[in-house]
Amino acid sequence: MKKKVFALVAGLLVGSFLLSGCSQAKEANIESETSAGYSSILEDNGYYTGVKALDIVQLPEDYADVTIPAEYLAVSDDTVDGYIKDMMANFDMTQPVTDRAAQEGDVATIDYVGTIDGVEFEGGSATDYKVELGSGTLIGDFEEQIIGQMPGAEFDVTISFPEGYGETQDAQGNTIELSNKTAVFSVTLKNLAVYELTDEAVAAAFGTSYTLDDGSVVATVEDARQYFTEYARYKAATTYLADYFMTNSTLKQDIPEEILEHERAMEANYLQKIAEKQGLELEEVLAAGGYDDMDAYLKDSEDYILQDVEYCLIIQAIAETEGIKVTDADIKEAYGAETDTMIDTYGKGFVAQQTLALKVMDRLVASAAK
Numbered sequence: 001m002k003k004k005v006f007a008l009v010a011g012l013l014v015g016s017f018l019l020s021g022c023s024q025a026k027e028a029n030i031e032s033e034t035s036a037g038y039s040s041i042l043e044d045n046g047y048y049t050g051v052k053a054l055d056i057v058q059l060p061e062d063y064a065d066v067t068i069p070a071e072y073l074a075v076s077d078d079t080v081d082g083y084i085k086d087m088m089a090n091f092d093m094t095q096p097v098t099d100r101a102a103q104e105g106d107v108a109t110i111d112y113v114g115t116i117d118g119v120e121f122e123g124g125s126a127t128d129y130k131v132e133l134g135s136g137t138l139i140g141d142f143e144e145q146i147i148g149q150m151p152g153a154e155f156d157v158t159i160s161f162p163e164g165y166g167e168t169q170d171a172q173g174n175t176i177e178l179s180n181k182t183a184v185f186s187v188t189l190k191n192l193a194v195y196e197l198t199d200e201a202v203a204a205a206f207g208t209s210y211t212l213d214d215g216s217v218v219a220t221v222e223d224a225r226q227y228f229t230e231y232a233r234y235k236a237a238t239t240y241l242a243d244y245f246m247t248n249s250t251l252k253q254d255i256p257e258e259i260l261e262h263e264r265a266m267e268a269n270y271l272q273k274i275a276e277k278q279g280l281e282l283e284e285v286l287a288a289g290g291y292d293d294m295d296a297y298l299k300d301s302e303d304y305i306l307q308d309v310e311y312c313l314i315i316q317a318i319a320e321t322e323g324i325k326v327t328d329a330d331i332k333e334a335y336g337a338e339t340d341t342m343i344d345t346y347g348k349g350f351v352a353q354q355t356l357a358l359k360v361m362d363r364l365v366a367s368a369a370k
Contacts, residue, residue, distance in 0.1 A: 037265070037266060037269060037347075038266060038346040038347050038349075038350040039346065039347025039348060039349030039350045039351075040262065040347075040349075041258060041259060041262045041349075042347070042349025042350060042352070042353055043349055043352075044348045044349055044352055045325065045326055045349075045352055045356075046316075046326050046349060046351075046352030046353035046354075046355060046356035047316055047319075047353075047356075048256075048259060048312075048313070048316065051256065051259070051313075051316075052320065053313045053314070053316035053317035053319075053320055054317050054320050054321065055252065055253070056251060056252055056253055056255065056256075056313055056317075057249055057250075057251060057252065057310075057313050057314055057317040058249060058250045058251070058252050059245070059249055059314070059317055059318065059321065060244075060245070060248035060249060063244075063245065063248075063318075063364075064367065066241070066244055066364075066367075066368055067368050068236075068237050068240050068241070068365075068368045068369070069240075072236050072237070072240045073233050073236055073237060075229050075232040075233050075236070079228075079232050080225050080228045080229055080232065083228035083231070083232070084197065084224065084225065084228065085195070087205060087224070088195045088196075088197055088201075089107075089130075089132070089195075091201065091204075091205045093195060093196060093197055093198075093201045093205075094107055094193035094194060094195055094196060095193060095194055095196045096191060096192070096193050097151070097191075097192040097193055097194055098151055098191075098192070100150075101147075101148050101149060101150050102133060102146050102147050102148060102149050102150075102151075102189065102192055103133070103147060104133050104134035104147060105132065105133065105134055105194070105195075106132070106133050106192050106193065106194055107130055107131070107132050107133075107192070107193045107194065107195065108130070108131055108132075108133055108143075108146055108189060108191075108192055109128055109129070109130050109189075109190045109191045109192075109193075110126075110129050110131070110146070110187055110188060110189055110190060111126065111127050111128065111129070111187070111188045111190060112124075112125060112126055112129065112157070112185045112186065112187045112188070113125045113185065113186045114183045114184065114185040114186075115183065115184055115185075115186075116176055116178075116181050116182070116183050116184075119170050119176065120170065120171065121168045121169065121170055121176045121178075121183075122168045122169055122170070122171075122279075122280065122281075122284065123168050123278070123279075123280060123284065124168070124183065124185070128190070131143060133146055133147055134147075139159055139161070140159040140160065141159065142157050142159055142185070145157040145158075146187070146189060149189050150189070151189055151190070151191050151192050152188075152189065152190070153188075153189045154186070154187070154188050154189075155187055155189075156184055156185065156186055156187065157184070157185040157187050158182060158183070158184050158185075159182070159183055159185070160180070160181070160182050160183075161178040161179060161180065161181050161182075161183065162179070162180070163179050163180050164179055164290075165178040165179045165180075165288075166178055166179065166284075166287045166288045166290075167179075167284075167287055168284060169284075197221055197224075198221070199219065199220045199221055202218060202219065202220060202221055202223065202224045203217075203218070203219045203220070205224075206218035206219075206223075206224070206227070209336045209337070210227065212226055212227055212230065213230050234365065237365045237368065237369070238361045238364075238365060241361065241364050241365065241368060242311065242361075245311075245314050245318075246307065246310065246311060246314070249310075249314050249317075251310065255306070255309055255310065255313070259309055260305065260306070260309060263305050263308065263309055264298050264305060267298065267301060267305065268294055268298065271285060271286075271294070271297070282294070312353065312357075315356060315357045315360050316356070318360050318363075318364070319356055319359075319360055322360075322363060324356070324359055324360055324363060326352045326355050326356045326359060330355050330359055331343075331348075331351055331352060331355045334354070334355045334358055335351065335355075339351075
């Protein structure tokens, strides 16, 4: 595979709640209850079981001649800086700060307990939570109220939840409305740090699994910037090609309902896992998104699910046309040290389908770049 960022910038590829088949931008480190679920309708080669995609999808006749406009491949310094910052956060590339107050750009580690009218509420407490001050990660002006505090300080942060924010509950299960309510958070600023990027840290993060387009290892800060420049260019190319195929391909017949039902079930399962990972009830996650129940959420997601399955079928149709196959070596190249974990978590069919999408896109990008 051309580029890998799964471990380097964890969370970077998360685009929505969805974690379905072969969509390019989905990786969230959420485990399913069983690998069989994700792979139940997939063969070990990543194809839908018993489905010939070319019977369902009509590919554009001129796709072999498509080229990518140069403007789509331009990469800004801001884009590369964003990748670098995500990598530094993921690998905790920081140095401690002990002799001054918190400033914008610092990484603060905090404990906090929130109350509304003196009552603690679910989702309002955390321990050893890390946040970059000024990033806008926390609600309202929470981060601004940390700025100016010294490491070790204990203080209160007061914020107001916006209208329509949703609801939660207290320890007894009583509903607490958050909309337009004022919450007080008792905060402890445990420590401060600043990002620091060094050649040594880059070499340790990249190891030998990630290489530049010329095959050389990533060993310096300059190499890292080049890697992410190449990755951003490749990502832009695959996005352009995905849009081209989605726009110019057509369906000859309806997508099999079995596939759509599977995608809906996996979406529901994934949302449940998000709730569990966050220590919340499923109903709380749904309510935070403005949904009364799972049926309402899935109904609202139906267009996206249809598009995602159509994309997977297009990928399979291209693979059928071009004779592209996925091998165990391809999967290992795509996922590296995470290969066994991914297969145990999602099943071989799902992992192969993801790998097939990468391999197909590699072929298309190489062709479009000629």
